[in-house]
Amino acid sequence: MRVTRRFWATLGLGGFLTVGALVVAQPLLLVGTAGIGAFILAQQAAFVRTIHQLSDELTIVQSVSPTTVVAGSDVEVVLEVTAPSPSPVELSISSTPPLAAADSGEQRKTQLAVNDDSARQSFRLQWPVAGKYEFNQATVTASGRAGFFETTFSKGSTPTVTVNPRQPRDIHIGLGGSQVAAPFGPQQTNDRGSGFDPAEIREYVPGDPARQIDWKATARMDAPHIRTFEAETNLTTTVLIDHRSSMAMGDPGETKLDYARQVALGFIADAQQTDSPCGLRAVADGGLTVQMLPEARKEYYERLRNTLYTIRTGDGDATMTYTPESTASQAVSTPDQARKRASRLQNESSPFATHLRPFFDSTTQYIHRINEKPLYHTIRTQPPRDPETNIAVLLTDDSNRVELREAVKLARQQYTQVLVFLTPTVLFEPGTLTDVSTAYTRYLDFESFRRDLMQTRDVTAFEVGPQDRLNAVLDSQTASGRANRRASS
Amino acid sequence: MTDRAQLLVGGLGALIVTAGATAATGIPGLLAGVLFTVLWYVLPATYTVAFGQIIVAALLAPTNAALFVLLCEGGLLAVLVSPTLALDQIRFRVLLSVGCAVVFAGGVWILFRWQSSIWLPALILTSSIAVGIYGLHRYDRVLRGVVEVGETS
Numbered sequence: 001m002r003v004t005r006r007f008w009a010t011l012g013l014g015g016f017l018t019v020g021a022l023v024v025a026q027p028l029l030l031v032g033t034a035g036i037g038a039f040i041l042a043q044q045a046a047f048v049r050t051i052h053q054l055s056d057e058l059t060i061v062q063s064v065s066p067t068t069v070v071a072g073s074d075v076e077v078v079l080e081v082t083a084p085s086p087s088p089v090e091l092s093i094s095s096t097p098p099l100a101a102a103d104s105g106e107q108r109k110t111q112l113a114v115n116d117d118s119a120r121q122s123f124r125l126q127w128p129v130a131g132k133y134e135f136n137q138a139t140v141t142a143s144g145r146a147g148f149f150e151t152t153f154s155k156g157s158t159p160t161v162t163v164n165p166r167q168p169r170d171i172h173i174g175l176g177g178s179q180v181a182a183p184f185g186p187q188q189t190n191d192r193g194s195g196f197d198p199a200e201i202r203e204y205v206p207g208d209p210a211r212q213i214d215w216k217a218t219a220r221m222d223a224p225h226i227r228t229f230e231a232e233t234n235l236t237t238t239v240l241i242d243h244r245s246s247m248a249m250g251d252p253g254e255t256k257l258d259y260a261r262q263v264a265l266g267f268i269a270d271a272q273q274t275d276s277p278c279g280l281r282a283v284a285d286g287g288l289t290v291q292m293l294p295e296a297r298k299e300y301y302e303r304l305r306n307t308l309y310t311i312r313t314g315d316g317d318a319t320m321t322y323t324p325e326s327t328a329s330q331a332v333s334t335p336d337q338a339r340k341r342a343s344r345l346q347n348e349s350s351p352f353a354t355h356l357r358p359f360f361d362s363t364t365q366y367i368h369r370i371n372e373k374p375l376y377h378t379i380r381t382q383p384p385r386d387p388e389t390n391i392a393v394l395l396t397d398d399s400n401r402v403e404l405r406e407a408v409k410l411a412r413q414q415y416t417q418v419l420v421f422l423t424p425t426v427l428f429e430p431g432t433l434t435d436v437s438t439a440y441t442r443y444l445d446f447e448s449f450r451r452d453l454m455q456t457r458d459v460t461a462f463e464v465g466p467q468d469r470l471n472a473v474l475d476s477q478t479a480s481g482r483a484n485r486r487a488s489s
Numbered sequence: 490m491t492d493r494a495q496l497l498v499g500g501l502g503a504l505i506v507t508a509g510a511t512a513a514t515g516i517p518g519l520l521a522g523v524l525f526t527v528l529w530y531v532l533p534a535t536y537t538v539a540f541g542q543i544i545v546a547a548l549l550a551p552t553n554a555a556l557f558v559l560l561c562e563g564g565l566l567a568v569l570v571s572p573t574l575a576l577d578q579i580r581f582r583v584l585l586s587v588g589c590a591v592v593f594a595g596g597v598w599i600l601f602r603w604q605s606s607i608w609l610p611a612l613i614l615t616s617s618i619a620v621g622i623y624g625l626h627r628y629d630r631v632l633r634g635v636v637e638v639g640e641t642s
Contacts, residue, residue, distance in 0.1 A: 001626050001629050001630075010535045013535055013536065013539045014615075014618070015615075016539070017539055017542060017543075018611055018614070018615055020543070021546075021607060021611060022607060022608065022611055024546075025607055026546045026550060026607075027597060027598070027601045027607055027610065028542065028545055028546040028549075028550050028558070029542055029543070029546050030594075030597045030601075030607070030610060030611055030614055031542065031545075031562060031594045031597060031598075032538060032539055032541075032542030032543075032546075032565075033593075033611075033614055033615070033618075034589075034590055034593030034594040034596075034597055034614060035538055035542070035565065035566060035569050035590045035593075035594070036535055036538065036539065036569075037589070037593060037614070037615075037617075037618035037621075038585075038586050038587075038588075038589030038590035038592075038593055039535065039569050039570070039586050039590070040618070040622065041585065041586075041589050041618065041621045041622065041625070042573070042581075042582050042583075042585035042586040042589060043573075043582065044622060044625045044626075045581070045585055045625055046576075046577070046578045046581055046582050046585075048625055048628060048629045048632065049578065049581070050577065050578070051629065051633075052629070052632045052633065055633060088576075088577035088578070089577075145576045145577065146572070146573070146576060151629070153633060
């Protein structure tokens with residue numbers, strides 16, 4: 001219980017009368033002190049009674065919706081106060097959320113005026129940090145109607161909010177709707193060397209080391225034979241993650257980029273487990289934003305992970321100035337090469353040249369178009385040092401199919417194997433599940449594109465997305481097929 | 490009860506004080522009574538009562554008119570409790586205010602008559618009020634479970 005200025009003023013008045021009584025030796029002034037003191041005591045006793053009754057009868061509910069969110073999301077908090085009878089005093093009830101909640105600037109308290117029996121206030125809170133947070137009880141501040149006293153007490157429910165980190169859950173990685181358990185496993189090199197797994201026994205040729213001669217086979221065949229083994233090598237993984245604007249699609253914390261990031265993290269963890277070198281490249285709308293060459297050091301894996309977490313969708317700060325006409329790979333025709341060839345054909349008047357000229361014109365435009373795409377450009381201008389032991393992991397979506405198709409073909413020329421992880425747009429677009437039949441048609445289109453990518457040798461294309469949404473799309477088709485069969489029978 | 494009751498009781502108290510002072514001292518009492526009524530209308534009741542008590546002590550005490558003093562004290566008491574008529578727990582507040590005022594004033598008067606000194610009643614009165622206020626404060630803490638068992642302060 002706290003006293004107000006009015007209390008002190010009234011008490012001072014009583015003190016003034018007391019001092020006056022002592023100075024002028026007049027006991028009648030003490031009667032005034034007695035009256036004022038009695039009045040204050042009566043008001044205090046009434047206030048104590050009221051507050052005790054209120055703290056018993058008042059119902060305060062703090063409700064939170066939703067109770068589980070991802071970091072950075074808003075939560076709506078409703079503060080409801082109910083009294084069984086009209087309140088005899090004015091109450092100010094304020095919600096006291098955990099300190100971790102970010103203030104949205106909205107009013108967090110409500111007033112229960114005299115003679116009111118209910119009040120309600122809703123406001124939004126944001127949770128930037130993951131964790132489990134419990135609200136404190138609401139703080140009730142009551143002011144006595146006589147204006148001498150006020151008090152504060154806590155009452156009400158203490159809801160809990162669980163804030164999950166911004167990362168996708170229930171990840172589906174698969175082929176044609178079927179989950180694959182281990183998309184990244186043992187790799188064949190097709191090379192011979194000093195390994196443990198026997199590869200073949202072949203006849204000795206001059207130059208082979210003598211220590212490789214298999215004496216038992218030599219005795220059996222009556223000619224010198226050597227035993228070769230599968231070469232052991234550390235495969236280098238280069239993760240190329242696309243964080244262009246199209247990868248921002250999806251709910252907060254469950255965007256295409258979030259899913260792609262999870263897959264990338266898995267590859268980094270796998271590389272760390274096998275002590276294999278791993279590198280990272282990130283491509284934004286403006287071009288290459290991250291370039292980390294493959295290395296196999298513990299702290300380097302940590303750097304890779306940290307870098308992945310900092311990647312956001314959009315333009316990004318390009319680390320490399322993007323110039324489509326910069327260093328061209330020998331493997332692909334540049335616009336200059338195309339122009340040279342076309343100009344050579346211009347001088348020829350043979351039917352062959354006449355027939356071919358229009359194709360060169362369109363090829364020039366096509367190469368121009370593709371070269372301007374950041375993903376393709378990055379692959380073209382940043383070839384691996386040792387293509388034989390390099391695996392490319394492309395994490396992107398199906399928004400830029402033409403570019404992706406060409407990028408995959410190019411990557412296959414530069415890497416021994418290409419793994420493509422695609423986030424289907426149909427599984428991330430808001431509202432797609434309202435029309436599941438259309439969604440299924442679009443998923444089939446995506447699936448056709450994915451299969452098309454896999455036509456290239458040593459290219460494997462996987463789909464990555466939320467399992468529940470994929471199931472919803474696939475189940476709808478199963479259900480409609482069943483209904484059609486029932487109707488036809 | 491309403492603001493009207495508050496006005497009625499307070500006005501009646503002011504009228505009693507004015508009438509008592511006028512009857513006891515004539516024109517000075519009337520002027521003081523009118524001033525008291527004006528103050529009652531514009532100031533909080535406790536300030537008005539303090540002023541009224543000064544009037545009683547200054548004008549009525551020298552006349553030894555005990556009846557008029559009692560009448561004026563009754564009027565002052567009415568003015569003092571009148572604001573509570575617009576609040577909740579009216580009966581509790583009025584009874585406690587009047588009861589405590591009578592006990593305190595009676596105690597002061599008895600002690601003064603017994604000791605013939607003003608110091609002891611003044612000391613006991615102020616101590617009683619202070620102990621009462623602090624006691625209610627502690628009682629409130631105990632009721633709300635804020636005081637730990639064995640806590641001393």
